[in-house]
Amino acid sequence: AQSVTQPDIHITVSEGASLELRCNYSYGATPYLFWYVQSPGQGLQLLLKYFSGDTLVQGIKGFEAEFKRSQSSFNLRKPSVHWSDAAEYFCASRRGSAQGGSEKLVFGKGTKLTVNP
Amino acid sequence: DAGITQSPRHKVTETGTPVTLRCHQTENHRYMYWYRQDPGHGLRLIHYSYGVKDTDKGEVSDGYSVSRSKTEDFLLTLESATSSQTSVYFCAISPGGRGEKLFFGSGTQLSVL
Numbered sequence: 399a400q401s402v403t404q405p406d407i408h409i410t411v412s413e414g415a416s417l418e419l420r421c422n423y424s425y426g427a428t429p430y431l432f433w434y435v436q437s438p439g440q441g442l443q444l445l446l447k448y449f450s451g452d453t454l455v456q457g458i459k460g461f462e463a464e465f466k467r468s469q470s471s472f473n474l475r476k477p478s479v480h481w482s483d484a485a486e487y488f489c490a491s492r493r494g495s496a497q498g499g500s501e502k503l504v505f506g507k508g509t510k511l512t513v514n515p
Numbered sequence: 516d517a518g519i520t521q522s523p524r525h526k527v528t529e530t531g532t533p534v535t536l537r538c539h540q541t542e543n544h545r546y547m548y549w550y551r552q553d554p555g556h557g558l559r560l561i562h563y564s565y566g567v568k569d570t571d572k573g574e575v576s577d578g579y580s581v582s583r584s585k586t587e588d589f590l591l592t593l594e595s596a597t598s599s600q601t602s603v604y605f606c607a608i609s610p611g612g613r614g615e616k617l618f619f620g621s622g623t624q625l626s627v628l
Contacts, residue, residue, distance in 0.1 A: 407555075432616065441605060441619035442558075488557060502573065503548070503607075503617060507557035 400424055402491050404506035411479050412514045419474040419509050421489030429491040431472040432503070433463055436486045445487075448472065459483070484513040518542050519620040521606050527626045534593040536623050538606030540586075546609040547589040548617065549573075549581060551602040558605065564589055565611070596627045 401424040411417055423429055430449040434442040446457025453465040463474045472489060489506040518541030528534050538547060548563040550573075560573030562581040570581050578600060580592045593600055603624050607617040 404557075441621050442607075442617075443619075444616040447616060502560060502563065502571075504560065504574070505550075505558040507555060 400429075400491065400493065400502070400504050402489050402504055402506035404487075404489055404509050406509045407507070408510045408512065410512040410514060413481050414478050417474075417476045417479045417483070417511070419487050419489075419511070421472045421474065421506060422470050423472065423489075423491045424470070429493055431463075431465060432490040433457065433461070433472075433474045434488045434490060434505075435459075436488065436508075438485070442488065445474070479511075479513055481513045481515065484511055486510045519606060519608055519618060521604075521620040521623050523623060524621065525624045527628065528596055529628055530597055531595050534596050534625065534627075536591045536604055536606075536625070538589045538591070538608075538620060540589075540608045542608060542610075542618070543586060544608040544610045544618075545586075546611045547583065548607040548609075549579070549589070549591045550605045550607065551575065551600075552605060552622075553602050561591065561604075596625075598627050601625060601627045 403422045405420050432447045433445040435445050436442045445461050446455050448455045448465050456462050461476050465472050486508045488508045490503050492503045520539045522537045549561040550558040552558050559575045561579050562573055564570045564583040582590045603622045605622050606620040609615050609617045
C-alpha cells in the first residue's frame with residue numbers, strides 16, 4: 399500500500415540555522431510528491447511539489463526539496479530558518495501517471511518544527 | 516485563497532447521534548476530499564469524490580459516509596458518532612490532473628462526548 403514516512407516527529411533548530419526534514423515514500427517508481435505546511439489553527443498550504451524533471455524543486459518561503467529515486471526520499475531543506483517557519487510540515491504522495499495515476503493523496507504523520515531565537 | 520467553506524467550524528455532540536459536516540466550494544473543482552487530523556497520525560483520507568455522485572473510500576472510511584449531489588457540495592456523515600471520531604476534519608478540493616495541488620478548508624473541530 400502507498401505510504402509516506404516522516405521519521406522525525408519533532409525537530410528544534412536555532413533561528414538562522416539550516417534545516418532538513420526527511421520524507422520517504424513507499425513506491426518504487428516515481429510518484430507525485432508534495433510538501434505542505436500547517437501553522438497552528440490553520441489549514442494546509444502547499445510549499446512545493448515534484449512530478450517529473452529536475453530533481454531539485456524550489457518552493458515558496460525559500461524552501462527546496464530534492465527527489466532521490468535511489469533512496470525513495472524527498473527531503474525538504476532551507477538554508478536559514480526564520481522564527482516564522484515554526485509550524486508542522488507534512489510530506490505527501492500520490493501515484494504518478496506511470497503507475498496508473500490516482501487522485502488519492504496520502505500524507506505522512508508530520509514533523510513539528512520549533513525555532514529557537 | 517480558494518473558495519472553500521466548511522460548516523460548522525466547531526461542533527460538540529453526544530455518542531450515538533448522527534452528525535453531518537458540509538464542505539462547499541466556489542471553484543468548480545472536480546475533486547473533493549475529506550481528511551481527519553489527529554495528533555501522531557497526521558492527515559488520513561476518509562473519502563474523496565471525483566465527480567457528482569462519484570465517490571471512493573480512503574484509508575479510514577469505516578463509520579463515515581459521503582454524498583455529492585452537486586459539484587459544489589461534499590457532505591460527510593457520521594451515522595452514529597463515537598468518541599474515536601473526535602478529531603479535526605479538513606475538506607480539500609483540487610482541479611485534478613497531473614501534479615495539481617489540493618486547497619484546504621479551515622477545518623471543523625468535532626468533539627464526541
